[in-house]
Amino acid sequence: MWRPCGTFDETYQKDIAIVRTPLRWAVLVGSLTVTGLLPVLVPYYFVSFLNNLAITVILVMGLQIVSGYCGQISFGQAAFMAVGAYSAAIFTQKLGMSFWLALPLSGIFTGLFGLVGGAPSLRIKGFYLAVATIAVHFVTMWLILHLDVTGRSQGLTVEPPSLAGYIFDTDERMFYIIMPVMLLMTYGARNLVRTRVGRAFVAVRDNDLAAQVMGINLFYYKLLAFFISCFYAGVAGCLWAHLTLVAHFEQFTLLHALWYIGMLIVGGMGSIPGVFFGVILVRILDELVMVVSPVLAAWFPWLGSAPAAGLGVTAFGLVLAFFLIWEPRGLAHRWEILKASLRLYPFAH
Amino acid sequence: MEGFLQLLMLGLMEGGLYAIVAAAMVLVFKSTHVVSLAHGQIMGFGALAFWIGVVQLQLPLILALIGALGFSAAMGWLIERAAMRPLIGQPLFASFLNTFAVFLILDGIFQLILKGESYSFSAYLPKGNISWGSITFPITQLVSFLGSLLVFLGLALFYRWTKLGLGMRATAEDHQLAQSTGISVRAVFSAIWVLSSATATFAGLALANVTDIYYTLPYMGIKGLVVALVGGLESLPGALLAGLLLGVLENVSAGYLDPLVGGGVKEVAAYVLLLLVLLVKPYGLFGLVRIERI
Numbered sequence: 001m002w003r004p005c006g007t008f009d010e011t012y013q014k015d016i017a018i019v020r021t022p023l024r025w026a027v028l029v030g031s032l033t034v035t036g037l038l039p040v041l042v043p044y045y046f047v048s049f050l051n052n053l054a055i056t057v058i059l060v061m062g063l064q065i066v067s068g069y070c071g072q073i074s075f076g077q078a079a080f081m082a083v084g085a086y087s088a089a090i091f092t093q094k095l096g097m098s099f100w101l102a103l104p105l106s107g108i109f110t111g112l113f114g115l116v117g118g119a120p121s122l123r124i125k126g127f128y129l130a131v132a133t134i135a136v137h138f139v140t141m142w143l144i145l146h147l148d149v150t151g152r153s154q155g156l157t158v159e160p161p162s163l164a165g166y167i168f169d170t171d172e173r174m175f176y177i178i179m180p181v182m183l184l185m186t187y188g189a190r191n192l193v194r195t196r197v198g199r200a201f202v203a204v205r206d207n208d209l210a211a212q213v214m215g216i217n218l219f220y221y222k223l224l225a226f227f228i229s230c231f232y233a234g235v236a237g238c239l240w241a242h243l244t245l246v247a248h249f250e251q252f253t254l255l256h257a258l259w260y261i262g263m264l265i266v267g268g269m270g271s272i273p274g275v276f277f278g279v280i281l282v283r284i285l286d287e288l289v290m291v292v293s294p295v296l297a298a299w300f301p302w303l304g305s306a307p308a309a310g311l312g313v314t315a316f317g318l319v320l321a322f323f324l325i326w327e328p329r330g331l332a333h334r335w336e337i338l339k340a341s342l343r344l345y346p347f348a349h
Numbered sequence: 350m351e352g353f354l355q356l357l358m359l360g361l362m363e364g365g366l367y368a369i370v371a372a373a374m375v376l377v378f379k380s381t382h383v384v385s386l387a388h389g390q391i392m393g394f395g396a397l398a399f400w401i402g403v404v405q406l407q408l409p410l411i412l413a414l415i416g417a418l419g420f421s422a423a424m425g426w427l428i429e430r431a432a433m434r435p436l437i438g439q440p441l442f443a444s445f446l447n448t449f450a451v452f453l454i455l456d457g458i459f460q461l462i463l464k465g466e467s468y469s470f471s472a473y474l475p476k477g478n479i480s481w482g483s484i485t486f487p488i489t490q491l492v493s494f495l496g497s498l499l500v501f502l503g504l505a506l507f508y509r510w511t512k513l514g515l516g517m518r519a520t521a522e523d524h525q526l527a528q529s530t531g532i533s534v535r536a537v538f539s540a541i542w543v544l545s546s547a548t549a550t551f552a553g554l555a556l557a558n559v560t561d562i563y564y565t566l567p568y569m570g571i572k573g574l575v576v577a578l579v580g581g582l583e584s585l586p587g588a589l590l591a592g593l594l595l596g597v598l599e600n601v602s603a604g605y606l607d608p609l610v611g612g613g614v615k616e617v618a619a620y621v622l623l624l625l626v627l628l629v630k631p632y633g634l635f636g637l638v639r640i641e642r643i
Binding site: 120130139145 | 384432435436439441442443445446447449450451452453454455456457458459460461571574575578582610613616617619620621623624627628631632633641642643
């Protein structure tokens with residue numbers, strides 16, 4: 001662990017601290033205060049963008065744990081989010097639970113579902129597992145479309161959450177639920193990956209046979225990775241259902257799952273800050289395409305009247321290919337380099 | 350019983366199509382050890398090129414076919430050159446993800462070209478129904494099926510008798526050994542992408558003949574991937590058998606189970622089969638079982 005010049009760790013508590021210097025504490029508290037005030041300060045559009053961003057961060061964080069840390073590439077994350085959204089809708093609307101109970105419960109339910117979805121990882125890996133998770137995606141979405149309890153193709157409508165008579169029915173109000181949950185989940189993930197469990201995940205990713213020889217129980221840790229990842233997906237799904245007030249199968253397509261994997265690659269596999277970089281960059285790119293495409297359509301009429309969908313996908317693919325070829329370790333790697341050079345300034349090494 | 354025979358025939362016809370999509374992926378995997386998602390898009394673009402040749406330019410069928418094959422072969426060569434070659438020496442998974450990036454790039458372009466319309470060239474090909482005893486099936490399906498069998502035969506002969514095919518088989522065995530016997534592995538990689546793209550174009554034509562060119566056409570590539578995995582990623586005969594098996598299974602299960610569960614069995618049967626097969630045989634039915642060492 002590198003630290004700024006003149007900073008010495010005298011106790012174990014100080015050695016393992018995530019926030020280690022007074023300056024960092026000041027930055028943390030300051031940025032949290034600004035984040036808390038954001039719904040008052042910035043326009044509605046930006047708040048809803050941030051909500052969307054935070055939910056995606058939770059979801060991709062789960063994917064980071066199973067794919068980035070444990071090495072089990074999963075294309076099933078969109079389907080798992082769907083399970084979370086639908087189970088949350090069923091818990092609050094059909095069983096009459098409160099939102100605050102349904103939030104962890106839908107996470108746990110999705111986690112248990114993920115144990116079934118992740119079960120193939122015990123026998124197969126690599127490409128085979130990746131395609132098997134695509135199969136899991138299609139089977140899950142098919143079940144959602146054909147069961148009565150999920151409302152078939154109609155989907156389920158959801159009431160906004162409330163606390164002591166206060167109803168969280170706008171984006172600004174939901175912001176105060178989504179943002180703390182996101183921060184909590186990030187804190188959890190940040191700590192998880194440096195515990196015994198996190199180290200076991202990394203060992204399984206780097207070489208699962210070697211990990212097994214060292215005494216790591218592959219069966220247990222692979223399923224645990226899927227459970228935790230799906231827990232994140234479930235919580236994200238629950239928040240999503242209560243933000244958009246509907247759980248509908250069209251919100252969770254295979255293309256969404258592909259985007260989440262793409263965000264992971266752009267951000268950097270095996271890095272918690274990388275999740276933020278990836279999600280933010282890809283989402284900004286998406287918004288940029290939304291802004292640019294009408295202009296392009298006006299200049300080049302042969303693009304058609306609504307080129308946003310096609311242009312967005314192409315731009316995303318280009319960014320992805322760029323990162324895979326020229327920056328395979330993602331933005332997180334650049335971030336580490338930047339931090340190192342700032343720490344060493346004015347020296348080069 | 351007659352209902353069953355009818356479903357069986359339809360299933361075999363469709364299975365032939367799946368098999369040829371899978372064959373394109375197997376070709377790439379055999380030599381380069383990369384699973385390609387991009388071939389779904391090559392199918393779409395090949396079919397589109399054929400449509401332009403036949404419908405827009407009113408070319409004779411054979412010229413349009415050659416044009417479409419040439420176009421998609423060039424596309425395959427370009428993809429290998431621009432996206433695959435820079436990643437040689439990187440983890441194989443990076444290459445896999447890069448084919449997925451290529452899939453997305455081409456998917457956007459495909460959507461921009463189609464603009465949500467569907468294009469059909471089946472009017473220029475033989476049509477009607479053939480009855481054989483009590484079984485009836487459309488002639489388009491038969492043409493597609495026979496065409497894909499021909500392609501399989503061609504591939505088998507190519508691998509067996511030509512020098513390039515032999516080089517490809519050697520490369521599939523071991524890259525370094527092949528290189529040391531004087532085979533240019535790079536040239537083989539280029540050739541394999543050209544060949545598999547042409548194969549994918551046949552698949553795209555056969556599919557578009559039945560379903561028309563629509564923005565969902567490239568996603569049939571995913572089904573081809575499923576077939577390739579069920580058959581085993583290294584095995585061409587496996588792809589053929591798995592394709593036929595899957596086609597029959599889809600149609601028969603849809604025919605018998607749809608009334609029970611209210612429809613849609615056909616969409617999901619392939620994926621259930623894949624999960625079951627992988628749980629029992631993790632490398633597919635005819636795939637090479639790898640013994641892993643640390």
